[in-house]
Amino acid sequence: MIELDNDQLIYVYAFITEKQASTDNLEKITGIDPKNNVEFFTSEGLTAVICKVQSEDFAEENFKKNVEDMKWLQQRAYHHHELMNSLHDKFTILPLKFGTIFENDERLTNMMNEYNDQMKQILTDVDGKEEWNLKIFADREIFSEKVLEDNNEIAEKKQEISQLSKGKQFFARKKLDKFIEDQIQMEVEKKCKGIHDKLVKLSQNAEVKKNWEQKVTGRQDEMSWNCVYLVETGDEVDKFKKVIEDYQQHSDSEKEGLFFETTGPWPAYHFANFKSHSSTVLEGESN
Amino acid sequence: MDNNNSIKQSTASNSLVDVLETVLDKGVVIAGDIQVNIADVELLTIKIRLMVASVDKAKEIGMDWWETDPHYSSKGLKVNEIQEENEQLQDRIKQLEKRLEEPVESKK
Numbered sequence: 001m002i003e004l005d006n007d008q009l010i011y012v013y014a015f016i017t018e019k020q021a022s023t024d025n026l027e028k029i030t031g032i033d034p035k036n037n038v039e040f041f042t043s044e045g046l047t048a049v050i051c052k053v054q055s056e057d058f059a060e061e062n063f064k065k066n067v068e069d070m071k072w073l074q075q076r077a078y079h080h081h082e083l084m085n086s087l088h089d090k091f092t093i094l095p096l097k098f099g100t101i102f103e104n105d106e107r108l109t110n111m112m113n114e115y116n117d118q119m120k121q122i123l124t125d126v127d128g129k130e131e132w133n134l135k136i137f138a139d140r141e142i143f144s145e146k147v148l149e150d151n152n153e154i155a156e157k158k159q160e161i162s163q164l165s166k167g168k169q170f171f172a173r174k175k176l177d178k179f180i181e182d183q184i185q186m187e188v189e190k191k192c193k194g195i196h197d198k199l200v201k202l203s204q205n206a207e208v209k210k211n212w213e214q215k216v217t218g219r220q221d222e223m224s225w226n227c228v229y230l231v232e233t234g235d236e237v238d239k240f241k242k243v244i245e246d247y248q249q250h251s252d253s254e255k256e257g258l259f260f261e262t263t264g265p266w267p268a269y270h271f272a273n274f275k276s277h278s279s280t281v282l283e284g285e286s287n
Numbered sequence: 288m289d290n291n292n293s294i295k296q297s298t299a300s301n302s303l304v305d306v307l308e309t310v311l312d313k314g315v316v317i318a319g320d321i322q323v324n325i326a327d328v329e330l331l332t333i334k335i336r337l338m339v340a341s342v343d344k345a346k347e348i349g350m351d352w353w354e355t356d357p358h359y360s361s362k363g364l365k366v367n368e369i370q371e372e373n374e375q376l377q378d379r380i381k382q383l384e385k386r387l388e389e390p391v392e393s394k395k
Contacts, residue, residue, distance in 0.1 A: 009321070058321070059321070060321045063321065070335065073307075074303055077303070077306055077307055077310055081309070081310055084310075096319075097310060098310040098311055099319075099321075100319035100321075101320060101321040102319060103320045107320050131309075133308075133309070209312075210329075212329055213329070215333060216329045216332045216333055217332075263305050263309075266309055269312065270309075270312065
């Protein structure tokens with residue numbers, strides 16, 4: 001059991017099986033609180049990877065204030081991320097989100113026992129797999145050119161509009177612009193969906209995420225796809241990356257206006273949900 | 288275009304945004320006694336971008352890519368153009384300097 005001072009809390013990084021934990025004795029890894037080392041905490045065949053933290057840093061109100069401080073957040077988030085990667089190298093892990101904290105060992109034990117089966121199931125599911133994020137950005141101008149080229153209807157409509165009276169032209173143009181926008185959107189979505197379907201076949205699971213607005217990405221092209229894929233480590237990952245590289249090459253040589261950004265390998269953060277099943281439901285899953 | 292750019296390894300050099308997007312994602316529901324839901328990763332990203340006012344600071348945390356990537360930023364394109372122009376001008380100056388030296392030498 002963990003010896004906690006009155007003002008200490010338990011920060012939990014991840015869960016692993018007790019069996020795997022027993023193969024390692026965690027030699028002096030500095031935790032998220034630099035004064036404490038990372039430890040194992042075991043209950044009913046599961047082991048939590050934890051670090052004792054001070055409540056002055058991590059009690060709810062203090063924590064909320066601290067994460068407002070970008071420097072504080074950056075250091076801790078990177079620590080979480082790096083430690084998780086090193087755990088992921090050694091074990092099959094169920095990674096937790098940054099900032100998962102328990103008040104005492106009893107609360108942690110209760111949780112580990114209550115969700116014991118689910119957690120063990122997830123550990124089986126994510127074994128030998130890793131997470132990859134794919135973002136596809138589309139250059140709307142290039143797509144717009146293509147739509148205008150391919151679509152005779154638009155040229156005809158433009159011709160018609162030029163014959164109209166000034167007042168009518170305004171509204172007719174607006175309508176046409178909207179039509180063109182929709183065509184562009186459809187074109188972009190079709191492209192992304194096709195790529196996604198191919199990647200899903202190489203994945204064990206996938207979760208479509210929200211596209212970020214341009215003010216978030218700071219880019220001139222538009223985020224048109226954002227999805228995480230759970231892929232088997234090794235050959236499958238190589239194939240997965242090859243598919244994306246090929247699409248990028250094709251897009252470059254054909255000037256399709258697509259840019260692919262892939263990050264990974266990540267521990268299976270998005271596929272370690274043991275409370276909510278709904279958010280792992282796939283859109284467009286075909287296997 | 289450099290295709291290797293499209294695959295980024297998940298290492299310490301990952302941009303802060305990539306890391307935050309992954310480790311803070313709201314989709315991951317777990318069961319801590321305390322779980323700080325940091326507003327929204329998107330809002331946070333905007334905040335980071337606003338905070339990163341100077342290029343140096345941006346470089347430090349790997350947030351400067353859109354500034355100088357010629358494929359995705361007109362500003363990046365300009366930087367490249369200016370660099371090229373600069374090199375051409377330097378060459379031209381060198382050539383002119385050489386020419387200036389030549390007649391002087393021939394007079395001797």
